[in-house]
Amino acid sequence: MEKEIQSKIHKQYPFDEIEPKWRRYWAENDIYKTNLSRDDDKLYCLTMFIYPSGDKMHIGHWYNYGVTDSWARFKKLKGYNVFEPMGYDAFGLPAENFALKTGVHPAVSTKQNIDYIRQQLSTIGAMFDWSKELSTTDPEYYRWTQWIFIKLFEKGLAYRKTAPVNWCESCKTVLANEQVIDGHCERCDNEIIHRDLTQWFFKITDYADRLLAGHEKLDWPAKTIAMQQNWIGRSEGCEIIFREISTNTDIPVFTTRADTVFGVTYMVLAPEHPLVREITTPERKKDVDEYITFARKQSEIERTSTVKEKTGEFTGAYAENPLNGEKIPIWIADYVLLGYGTGAVMAVPGHDQRDFEFARKFDLPVREVIKPKNGEPAGDLSEAFTEYGEMINSGDYNGLTSEEGQKGIARYLESINRGEAKVNYRLRDWLISRQRYWGVPIPIVHCLNCGEVPVNEGNLPVLLPETDDFRPAGDGSSPLAKISDFVNTSCPKCGGDAKRETDTMDTFVDSTWYHLRYLDPKYDSGPFNPDLVDRWMPVDRYVGGSEHAVTHLMFARFINMFFYDIGMVKFEEPYPSLRHQGIITHQGAKMSKSRGNVVIPDDYIKIYGSDTFRMYMMFMGDYSEGGDWDDSGINGIHRFLGRVWRILEPHVNTLSHKEFPDFNKETLEGLDKDLYIQLNKTVKKFEEDFEAQKYNTAISAVMELVNSMYKSYEAGTATDVFYFAVKKLIWLLAPIAPHFAEELYHLAGFTGSIFETRFPDYDKDATIGDVITMVVQVNGKLRASLDVEIDIDQQAFEVLAMDNPSVQRHLEGKSIIKKIFISNKLLNIVVK
RNA sequence: GCGAGAGUGGCGGAAUUGGCAGACGCGCCGGACUUAGGAUCCGGUCCCUCCGGGGGUGGGGGUUCAAGUCCCCCCUUUCGCACCA
Numbered sequence: 001m002e003k004e005i006q007s008k009i010h011k012q013y014p015f016d017e018i019e020p021k022w023r024r025y026w027a028e029n030d031i032y033k034t035n036l037s038r039d040d041d042k043l044y045c046l047t048m049f050i051y052p053s054g055d056k057m058h059i060g061h062w063y064n065y066g067v068t069d070s071w072a073r074f075k076k077l078k079g080y081n082v083f084e085p086m087g088y089d090a091f092g093l094p095a096e097n098f099a100l101k102t103g104v105h106p107a108v109s110t111k112q113n114i115d116y117i118r119q120q121l122s123t124i125g126a127m128f129d130w131s132k133e134l135s136t137t138d139p140e141y142y143r144w145t146q147w148i149f150i151k152l153f154e155k156g157l158a159y160r161k162t163a164p165v166n167w168c169e170s171c172k173t174v175l176a177n178e179q180v181i182d183g184h185c186e187r188c189d190n191e192i193i194h195r196d197l198t199q200w201f202f203k204i205t206d207y208a209d210r211l212l213a214g215h216e217k218l219d220w221p222a223k224t225i226a227m228q229q230n231w232i233g234r235s236e237g238c239e240i241i242f243r244e245i246s247t248n249t250d251i252p253v254f255t256t257r258a259d260t261v262f263g264v265t266y267m268v269l270a271p272e273h274p275l276v277r278e279i280t281t282p283e284r285k286k287d288v289d290e291y292i293t294f295a296r297k298q299s300e301i302e303r304t305s306t307v308k309e310k311t312g313e314f315t316g317a318y319a320e321n322p323l324n325g326e327k328i329p330i331w332i333a334d335y336v337l338l339g340y341g342t343g344a345v346m347a348v349p350g351h352d353q354r355d356f357e358f359a360r361k362f363d364l365p366v367r368e369v370i371k372p373k374n375g376e377p378a379g380d381l382s383e384a385f386t387e388y389g390e391m392i393n394s395g396d397y398n399g400l401t402s403e404e405g406q407k408g409i410a411r412y413l414e415s416i417n418r419g420e421a422k423v424n425y426r427l428r429d430w431l432i433s434r435q436r437y438w439g440v441p442i443p444i445v446h447c448l449n450c451g452e453v454p455v456n457e458g459n460l461p462v463l464l465p466e467t468d469d470f471r472p473a474g475d476g477s478s479p480l481a482k483i484s485d486f487v488n489t490s491c492p493k494c495g496g497d498a499k500r501e502t503d504t505m506d507t508f509v510d511s512t513w514y515h516l517r518y519l520d521p522k523y524d525s526g527p528f529n530p531d532l533v534d535r536w537m538p539v540d541r542y543v544g545g546s547e548h549a550v551t552h553l554m555f556a557r558f559i560n561m562f563f564y565d566i567g568m569v570k571f572e573e574p575y576p577s578l579r580h581q582g583i584i585t586h587q588g589a590k591m592s593k594s595r596g597n598v599v600i601p602d603d604y605i606k607i608y609g610s611d612t613f614r615m616y617m618m619f620m621g622d623y624s625e626g627g628d629w630d631d632s633g634i635n636g637i638h639r640f641l642g643r644v645w646r647i648l649e650p651h652v653n654t655l656s657h658k659e660f661p662d663f664n665k666e667t668l669e670g671l672d673k674d675l676y677i678q679l680n681k682t683v684k685k686f687e688e689d690f691e692a693q694k695y696n697t698a699i700s701a702v703m704e705l706v707n708s709m710y711k712s713y714e715a716g717t718a719t720d721v722f723y724f725a726v727k728k729l730i731w732l733l734a735p736i737a738p739h740f741a742e743e744l745y746h747l748a749g750f751t752g753s754i755f756e757t758r759f760p761d762y763d764k765d766a767t768i769g770d771v772i773t774m775v776v777q778v779n780g781k782l783r784a785s786l787d788v789e790i791d792i793d794q795q796a797f798e799v800l801a802m803d804n805p806s807v808q809r810h811l812e813g814k815s816i817i818k819k820i821f822i823s824n825k826l827l828n829i830v831v832k
Numbered sequence: 833g834c835g836a837g838a839g840u841g842g843c844g845g846a847a848u849u850g851g852c853a854g855a856c857g858c859g860c861c862g863g864a865c866u867u868a869g870g871a872u873c874c875g876g877u878c879c880c881u882c883c884g885g886g887g888g889u890g891g892g893g894g895u896u897c898a899a900g901u902c903c904c905c906c907c908u909u910u911c912g913c914a915c916c917a
Binding site for chain 1: 833835836837838843844845846847851852855856857858859870871872873874884896897898911912913914915916917
């Protein structure tokens with residue numbers, strides 16, 4: 001921001017004195033240090049903790065933390081015992097890449113980042129309970145991350161296998177499926193390739209059905225639930241075991257369309273399928289090998305593109321269809337994925353579009369075995385008929401519907417031991433190994449005699465060793481592999497020579513359980529304090545970005561279910577109530593360092609103050625929608641606070657000892673009555689809007705109230721009702737401009753903090769005025785609007801309406817057909 | 833390609849169940865105060881108008897006394913998924 005512009009902006013009130021003063025006061029008096037031993041009316045308000053990547057906190061963070069804090073402040077004023085912690089998800093690549101560039105050790109740069117971000121966070125003026133601050137890089141934290149790994153290992157839920165995995169050549173590490181976005185690395189946007197590596201996985205697939213079932217209990221955005229459902233991708237179908245003829249090997253396939261099994265004209269294996277080598281005939285070997293190399297070389301993007309032409313090779317082998325005994329050729333093609341189902345499919349070109357395209361390209365036969373219900377077979381298909389219908393050309397099954405056929409065929413296959421009904425998932429096990437330095441070491445020792453042995457719990461944490469060489473080898477081993485003091489150890493079981501695991505864990509493991517640790521981050525008898533967890537979990541409100549739908553949010557649910565299963569927690573879902581803040585873009589694009597469009601709030605806070613900035617974010621629009629950052633309106637909010645300051649500051653000094661009568665709308669008159677009614681309407685609307693996170697309209701209601709207070713004040717001397725409104729207004733401002741309200745509260749002579757008081761009740765009777773504006777329409781067009789007493793009856797209103805010259809003009813010479821009267825709204829006169 | 837959401841003034845955005853379209857704010861115009869306005873307070877601001885009115889919520893059709901809101905078709909756009917057998 002230009003200096004020149006800065007100097008032009010008029011400081012509306014002394015926020016630069018007020019804001020630091022009250023932040024200091026809140027900290028010194030432990031106003032936001034939550035009494036966790038008190039669990040009545042508890043409200044655990046959690047925002048996703050910050051990932052200190054070396055960048056400053058930007059507008060998006062503020063939008064999450066600042067606005068959610070306002071919601072939490074409102075809840076605190078409504079009597080809840082609010083716990084609002086903050087911490088740092090500080091392991092990960094950015095610190096390490098920074099180290100590679102500058103030579104500054106990640107531990108050092110991370111500490112610097114955290115110190116800077118802590119300072120930035122403090123300017124929000126949020127109710128963070130800093131006594132519960134934590135960082136995932138603290139050995140006392142990751143000790144327990146390792147402990148959780150060992151518990152999973154003991155239950156068989158952490159295991160190592162060799163598999164083709166996502167490899168980012170730029171980050172020189174593997175990635176989980178969840179971290180691959182459109183074939184590119186989530187972090188650096190580099191294209192992903194596949195490599196066969198031995199890696200650690202968490203067996204999240206065991207929890208697939210429970211993760212799905214749990215959705216029913218969740219108060220989450222429907223879209224987020226849908227994303228998880230799609231990601232898990234449960235699919236009901238049938239496994240059918242074909243037999244390769246020359247080697248007599250079973251090849252199971254998964255299909256959702258067992259009813260089309262008579263239409264199978266060939267079979268396709270994924271190029272990486274282990275059986276390919278065994279079944280390929282010598283004369284086909286050369287072509288098949290070439291194709292496998294070709295397929296493996298392709299990037300994820302090329303490989304999964306739906307628009308490219310089908311490719312494949314014939315293996316020379318044949319399989320037998322267990323239903324009709326037919327001999328069909330076995331092909332390999334990259335449109336079949338090793339990772340899904342059995343990595344092999346039965347091809348039904350007549351009823352699957354992909355198979356159809358493949359068959360046309362390679363001149364394989366197409367057979368029609370399903371015809372439309374109440375329709376005729378197409379004869380010559382121009383595309384696959386993929387809908388359900390009636391079975392034809394299917395032996396004994398002819399005439400059955402697809403649904404009946406699927407059941408019948410599954411039963412038959414089971415009876416001859418060649419298949420059964422089966423459920424498949426798209427979800428894969430969670431790959432948690434990373435070949436990077438700045439992460440939690442996996443607490444496993446490899447012993448020649450005993451195999452994989454977990455480190456004794458008493459020897460945790462396995463500390464991340466010191467080194468100056470963070471460069472990953474790029475051969476699939478981590479920088480830790482080069483540190484012989486770290487690698488060479490003895491087996492915890494047999495005491496013999498052994499080597500440590502050198503991979504570190506995905507940072508998403510760190511964040512699966514931080515909400516539990518927050519309650520007692522110094523607890524040292526376990527990962528979390530079970531007593532406090534019983535009292536305070538689950539989280540009552542969780543707010544963060546929707547980009548974590550199938551990563552953090554799913555992983556945390558999985559780990560929590562695991563805790564539940566081993567009796568560590570009493571609830572299955574850690575975050576029953578979730579909301580997302582919208583994304584704040586800038587210049588039409590998502591903020592990112594590479595685009596150079598990141599907006600840092602610090603300058604705005606210097607010029608306008610933290611309260612103005614917070615309110616502007618809330619006022620910008622719908623919270624869940626976000627929007628494009630445009631600072632042209634921020635001065636309007638600043639001006640509004642100035643306006644409030646100028647009408648409150650001169651009038652508050654007597655408030656703390658001022659006695660107000662019990663106002664009643666019946667005994668008030670004129671502007672006093674109007675103001676009193678508007679005040680109560682505003683309090684009511686403010687509460688309702690805040691509950692619904694409609695912050696923009698809550699603020700606009702307060703603006704309207706202030707406008708009326710100006711009118712009321714200018715119209716005469718300050719009345720009791722005016723002073724009453726002045727007082728209530730301080731509380732309406734408290735959640736949205738906390739420093740500002742605290743100052744006025746003290747100027748009014750009150751002591752303590754306003755956040756230890758209660759939000760005002762409203763007078764229900766006074767939320768409705770007794771005069772209302774009703775409209776008169778003729779043929780649906782507005783002809784008059786009349787101020788009338790509330791609940792006026794049709795007859796009385798018609799008399800007034802007919803008396804109106806504008807209405808009369810439009811009735812002249814017409815005959816009235818009917819009249820529609822909606823109480824307190826309108827009268828519509830239909831004429832001809 | 834499939835699925836979900838969105839489309840309202842110059843701009844951000846408001847509009848319970850269908851019932852005054854454009855709240856509130858920005859910007860702009862005018863007035864007051866003033867040496868001054870970049871501060872403040874007040875007023876105006878959807879478009880057209882012969883001042884009677886007429887038109888208007890992406891486009892087209894429909895239901896209704898009444899449609900931003902409901903139904904059908906189309907366009908644009910955001911997000912998610914995308915060879916998952």
